[in-house]
Amino acid sequence: MKYILEARDVYFTYPDGTPALKGASLAVEEGKRVALLGPNGAGKTTLFLHFNGILRPQKGKVFYAGQELRYDRRFLKQLRREVGIVFQDPDSQLFSASVFQEVSFGPMNLGLPREEVVRLVEEAMEATEISALRDKPTHLLSYGQKKRVCLAGVLAMKPRVLICDEPTAGLDPKYARQIMDLFDRLHRKGTTVILATHDVDLAYAWADYAYFMDGGRVVGEGLPQDVFRDARLLESCSLARPWLVEFYELCRHMGWLGEDLLPPRSMEDLYRLAGGEGGRHFFKGAGQNKCG
Amino acid sequence: MACFLRKARLPALWVELFCLTYRFIFVIMETAEKIYLSQSARWGYASLQNSYRSLGQLVSVLLVRSLYRSRALYTALLARGYDGELQVLEERFEVSGKNWAFITGTGAVLLFLALAGRGWPF
Structure with missing residues (x-):
C-alpha cells in the first residue's frame, strides 16, 4: 500500500507550553478523499503544519511519499509545492491587495516562466469561479469570496496533496456545495484531498476514509460506513453521529431493515434503500408501527 | 502602485x-x-x-x-x-500613445492656466 503522507507518533508542544500533539499517528493513501474530524483544539491544524514542514516534530517522524521529511531549503521547497494547505481564516492568508497577484504568489515562488504563471492563475481562478473578481481589491470581497481566493492561491501551485482546514465553515450552502464538487473534480484527477471538519454529515457522505482526533492523538480511523456508527468514539470527540447513520440505526433497531444492509451514504442511497427490497419492508414496517 | x-x-x-x-x-x-x-x-x-x-x-x-x-x-x-x-x-502595462498624448495635453493646459493666473503672458 502506498502512503503519500504519514505521521508516526508525532509529539509537538507550542513554545507557550500548550501540548498540541501527543503521539499522533496517521497514514494517508495516495489519491484518497480523507476527512479528519475532531473537536477544537484536538491538534488537527498542528498536524497539518507538520505535513509541509512548517512545524518540526519534537518526537516522532513525518514522511512524504515514503521519504522522511528533511528540513533543508531544497526539500522544503519541493514539499511545499506538492502539499498545499488552505487555512481556515482567509484573512490570515491573503496578503495582497489584488486577487490576481494573490493567486500568482504560489506559482511565482516556484520560479516558473511568466506565461506558465498566467496560465496556472487563470486555471485556478476558473476552477474556483473567481475569474470575475480578478481586479477587485481583496478587502472588498465577502467572506466566501475570500475563502475561494485562498483556495485558488493554493490550487495554482498544482499540489499533489490538498489539505483544507474547515473549507465549508462560514460558507452558504450553495458555495459549500460548489467547493465540495471542486474537491471531487480534483480527486478524479488524482489529487489526494484531506479535509479537517466538524461537519459529520459532510465528512460521512464525502470521505473515502476518516480519522478522528482528540487531545493530540488519532483516536479512531476507518471506512466511513464503519467508524461513523461508533457512537462512543464520536461522543469522545465531542461529535454527533451523521443523521443518515442515526436514521439507519433507528430503522434497524425497530426491525425495519435487514441485518445485511449497509448504512446509506447519501440521500440518493437512502432513496434507493427505500425503493429496494429492504426498503419495501421498511415502509411496511413503519406503517404497522404507526411511527417513524 | x-x-x-x-x-x-x-x-x-x-x-x-x-x-x-x-x-x-x-x-x-x-x-x-x-x-x-x-x-x-x-x-x-x-x-x-x-x-x-x-x-x-x-x-x-x-x-x-x-x-x-x-x-x-x-x-x-x-x-x-x-x-x-x-x-x-x-x-504588464503597455506604453500607449493615446495616454501619453492625454497626459501631456492635460499637463500643458494646467501649466498654461497656472501661468495665466500669475499674469503671464498677458
Missing part, C-alpha cells in the same frame, strides 16, 4: 512593507469595527467613563490581534513556498 514603486527601483523590502501595510490597514480597520460594534452592543460607550475604558480595551486587543495575525500570515506564506521575498505577477 507597487509596480510603480518597483520600477522606481525602491528596495524590495520597502515595496513589500508598503503592500502589506496597505492590505492590513483594511484588516485592522475591520477588526476594530467589529470590536467596537460588540462593545457598543454591551453598553460599552454608554457613558464617558465606559467609553474611556472600552476604548482602552479596544486598542490593547487590537495590538494583540495584529501580532497574532502577523504570525498566522507568516505561517500561511511559508506554506505557499515563501522564502524571503513576496514575488507576485505584475500586470
Whole structure:
C-alpha cells in the first residue's frame, strides 16, 4: 500500500507550553478523499503544519511519499509545492491587495516562466469561479469570496496533496456545495484531498476514509460506513453521529431493515434503500408501527 | 502602485512593507469595527467613563490581534513556498500613445492656466 503522507507518533508542544500533539499517528493513501474530524483544539491544524514542514516534530517522524521529511531549503521547497494547505481564516492568508497577484504568489515562488504563471492563475481562478473578481481589491470581497481566493492561491501551485482546514465553515450552502464538487473534480484527477471538519454529515457522505482526533492523538480511523456508527468514539470527540447513520440505526433497531444492509451514504442511497427490497419492508414496517 | 514603486527601483523590502501595510490597514480597520460594534452592543460607550475604558480595551486587543495575525500570515506564506521575498505577477502595462498624448495635453493646459493666473503672458 502506498502512503503519500504519514505521521508516526508525532509529539509537538507550542513554545507557550500548550501540548498540541501527543503521539499522533496517521497514514494517508495516495489519491484518497480523507476527512479528519475532531473537536477544537484536538491538534488537527498542528498536524497539518507538520505535513509541509512548517512545524518540526519534537518526537516522532513525518514522511512524504515514503521519504522522511528533511528540513533543508531544497526539500522544503519541493514539499511545499506538492502539499498545499488552505487555512481556515482567509484573512490570515491573503496578503495582497489584488486577487490576481494573490493567486500568482504560489506559482511565482516556484520560479516558473511568466506565461506558465498566467496560465496556472487563470486555471485556478476558473476552477474556483473567481475569474470575475480578478481586479477587485481583496478587502472588498465577502467572506466566501475570500475563502475561494485562498483556495485558488493554493490550487495554482498544482499540489499533489490538498489539505483544507474547515473549507465549508462560514460558507452558504450553495458555495459549500460548489467547493465540495471542486474537491471531487480534483480527486478524479488524482489529487489526494484531506479535509479537517466538524461537519459529520459532510465528512460521512464525502470521505473515502476518516480519522478522528482528540487531545493530540488519532483516536479512531476507518471506512466511513464503519467508524461513523461508533457512537462512543464520536461522543469522545465531542461529535454527533451523521443523521443518515442515526436514521439507519433507528430503522434497524425497530426491525425495519435487514441485518445485511449497509448504512446509506447519501440521500440518493437512502432513496434507493427505500425503493429496494429492504426498503419495501421498511415502509411496511413503519406503517404497522404507526411511527417513524 | 507597487509596480510603480518597483520600477522606481525602491528596495524590495520597502515595496513589500508598503503592500502589506496597505492590505492590513483594511484588516485592522475591520477588526476594530467589529470590536467596537460588540462593545457598543454591551453598553460599552454608554457613558464617558465606559467609553474611556472600552476604548482602552479596544486598542490593547487590537495590538494583540495584529501580532497574532502577523504570525498566522507568516505561517500561511511559508506554506505557499515563501522564502524571503513576496514575488507576485505584475500586470504588464503597455506604453500607449493615446495616454501619453492625454497626459501631456492635460499637463500643458494646467501649466498654461497656472501661468495665466500669475499674469503671464498677458
